[in-house]
Amino acid sequence: MNTTLKIYTGFTLALLLGTLAIGLVASWAFLYPEIYNDYIPFYQLRPIHVSMALFWIISGATICVMNFKKEFFSSLFGSRLESIFIYLWMITIVTILVFYGFKKFGGREYWEFPPLLSLPLLAAWLLLIVSYFTDWKKLPGKQPLYVWMWSTGILFFLITFLEQNLWHIPWFRQSFLREITVQWKSNGSMVGAWNQMIYGTALLLMVKMSNEPAIARSKKAFAFYFLGLTNLMFNWGHHIYNVPSAGWIRHVSYAVSMTEWLIFISIVQGFRQKMDERSKFRHLIPYKFIIASEFWVFMNLLLALFMSVPAINRYTHGTHITVAHAMGATIGINSMILLAAFSYMLNIHSIKEEVKKRFIKYYWLSQGSLMLFWLSLIGAGIVKGYRHTALKIEPFQEMMRPVMSVLKVFSYSGIGVLIGLGGITFILLKQLKRERVAADISKPSKLYLWKQESR
Amino acid sequence: MAKKIWIVLFISFLIYSASVYTNCDKKAETALNKEVKKGWDVWQAKNCQSCHQVYGLGGYMGPDLTNTASEKGPEYMKGFIKYGTGRMPNYHLNDDEIESLLAFLTWVDKSGRSAVPEKAVHWTGTYIIDDK
Numbered sequence: 256m257n258t259t260l261k262i263y264t265g266f267t268l269a270l271l272l273g274t275l276a277i278g279l280v281a282s283w284a285f286l287y288p289e290i291y292n293d294y295i296p297f298y299q300l301r302p303i304h305v306s307m308a309l310f311w312i313i314s315g316a317t318i319c320v321m322n323f324k325k326e327f328f329s330s331l332f333g334s335r336l337e338s339i340f341i342y343l344w345m346i347t348i349v350t351i352l353v354f355y356g357f358k359k360f361g362g363r364e365y366w367e368f369p370p371l372l373s374l375p376l377l378a379a380w381l382l383l384i385v386s387y388f389t390d391w392k393k394l395p396g397k398q399p400l401y402v403w404m405w406s407t408g409i410l411f412f413l414i415t416f417l418e419q420n421l422w423h424i425p426w427f428r429q430s431f432l433r434e435i436t437v438q439w440k441s442n443g444s445m446v447g448a449w450n451q452m453i454y455g456t457a458l459l460l461m462v463k464m465s466n467e468p469a470i471a472r473s474k475k476a477f478a479f480y481f482l483g484l485t486n487l488m489f490n491w492g493h494h495i496y497n498v499p500s501a502g503w504i505r506h507v508s509y510a511v512s513m514t515e516w517l518i519f520i521s522i523v524q525g526f527r528q529k530m531d532e533r534s535k536f537r538h539l540i541p542y543k544f545i546i547a548s549e550f551w552v553f554m555n556l557l558l559a560l561f562m563s564v565p566a567i568n569r570y571t572h573g574t575h576i577t578v579a580h581a582m583g584a585t586i587g588i589n590s591m592i593l594l595a596a597f598s599y600m601l602n603i604h605s606i607k608e609e610v611k612k613r614f615i616k617y618y619w620l621s622q623g624s625l626m627l628f629w630l631s632l633i634g635a636g637i638v639k640g641y642r643h644t645a646l647k648i649e650p651f652q653e654m655m656r657p658v659m660s661v662l663k664v665f666s667y668s669g670i671g672v673l674i675g676l677g678g679i680t681f682i683l684l685k686q687l688k689r690e691r692v693a694a695d696i697s698k699p700s701k702l703y704l705w706k707q708e709s710r
Numbered sequence: 711m712a713k714k715i716w717i718v719l720f721i722s723f724l725i726y727s728a729s730v731y732t733n734c735d736k737k738a739e740t741a742l743n744k745e746v747k748k749g750w751d752v753w754q755a756k757n758c759q760s761c762h763q764v765y766g767l768g769g770y771m772g773p774d775l776t777n778t779a780s781e782k783g784p785e786y787m788k789g790f791i792k793y794g795t796g797r798m799p800n801y802h803l804n805d806d807e808i809e810s811l812l813a814f815l816t817w818v819d820k821s822g823r824s825a826v827p828e829k830a831v832h833w834t835g836t837y838i839i840d841d842k
Contacts, residue, residue: 292799298760362754431821432735488723498765499822499839500734566835573766651773
């Protein structure tokens with residue numbers, strides 16, 4: 256890892272810390288807005304939290320790709336472009352946060368910053384694409400699945416980012432239904448794009464830890480990749496089931512989403528094998544995060560499958576069950592895989608034994624708190640869905656009254672998530688400062704996995 | 711083989727995307743008037759979606775505003791926008807901005823209903839919503 260990537264890694268871990276801290280404050284501002292409105296209102300805290308969370312995940316994914324690809328991609332052509340990408344990307348993120356500080360918004364869900372700031376983000380991503388695909392073109396032979404996944408993720412992030420900005424063309428705004436449909440089409444697929452980069456990294460980590468390159472080349476793995484890609488492309492409609500746009504969008508999305516039962520069944524079938532694997536690798540800290548992510552995939556996939564049935568979505572849509580799904584996936588799955596990758600890159604096993612023990616305590620605290628956090632959101636969603644859709648209680652504040660009580664559990668559990676994941680992040684930051692990293696490009700690669708296989 | 715599958719999927723994605731753009735709303739289109747456009751800009755600049763939803767999409771602090779214009783009426787909405795409440799801050803919008811915001815929300819209201827009626831649920835689990 257060169258100095259630029261090291262700075263970028265520190266910046267990205269700081270984003271995670273910011274996400275956790277601002278998220279906790281925002282959850283209390285949601286409960287007691289009358290106290291916070293005069294200082295830092297919820298409508299200002301939410302975009303800061305959401306943007307920090309998104310950029311933690313997207314930046315983390317790019318770090319994994321840039322760091323690990325250097326073990327397989329021979330050319331160093333991309334290094335200079337990557338450096339420009341990194342600095343432009345970081346400067347834009349800081350600028351976005353400054354704009355939020357002055358209450359300057361763009362008012363789009365997830366992308367709440369003034370739209371002009373999309374331009375430097377786009378320019379930065381194009382540099383990353385040129386850098387990545389220039390090297391990718393030179394790869395000989397058949398590529399392992401994680402390279403496919405990284406390439407898919409990088410490309411589809413660009414496509415969905417452009418799609419997210421189609422609203423600048425007046426024709427897209429002539430119909431509110433078109434506007435909202437396209438907005439959520441791109442938002443839904445974009446999640447699939449960064450998942451490709453992150454799941455690809457998880458697969459590579461498993462190859463490295465198990466020393467079994469075949470798992471990234473099996474037909475079954477490729478079949479599930481294509482299933483995931485199909486869902487990325489066509490399964491975004493659950494966001495807008497209740498929008499009265501053309502019915503076939505709803506039906507296609509519903510049908511495609513049900514193919515995810517295949518993934519769910521595969522997880523259940525592979526449970527015994529996972530138990531054997533766990534006994535072999537459980538001493539490895541990155542593996543602990545991978546196991547945590549797989550547990551959260553199981554829980555969130557089950558939740559997503561139910562939410563993808565329109566008849567059930569009628570009750571869950573617009574409730575905190577959607578938040579449980581979003582936060583369960585971003586914290587439980589994305590962040591766990593990223594922390595696994597960062598722990599691996601930063602040689603976490605070289606830390607002192609006492610620090611390692613503390614690290615593992617933080618790990619368990621974060622998992623326990625996250626479970627309470629997730630369940631309380633689901634509880635709040637069930638109460639809201641029942642009172643709003645079944646009982647049709649009005650006015651709004653009366654309908655929300657018991658929901659707010661459940662959300663207090665959510666806010667308290669957020670303290671545990673902050674301490675747990677915050678503690679882990681501090682240790683990783685300290686390690687970043689003092690350690691050489693595992694996949695150091697200045698040394699010959701230890702594994703040569705991809706090259707050996709393609710001979 | 712994998713490359714061929716990828717290309718077929720990608721082409722399908724492009725065709726599907728184009729169909730979504732052009733066919734997702736079959737209702738007669740009306741060009742946005744200046745007032746609605748200005749109201750939409752106010753909605754975004756003040757980050758209203760951070761706390762409110764439209765079609766169940768957005769924040770959770772306040773109510774869904776998709777059909778408030780027809781259900782509660784503009785005068786009711788004006789009171790909230792102008793003075794705020796204990797939970798909603800006063801944004802100190804001027805009268806022009808308030809009128810534009812109301813024009814935008816009235817336009818949104820005309821696009822459809824946010825709540826899905828029970829009778830729209832099909833036995834297969836999907837909805838059949840009138841999109842004509």
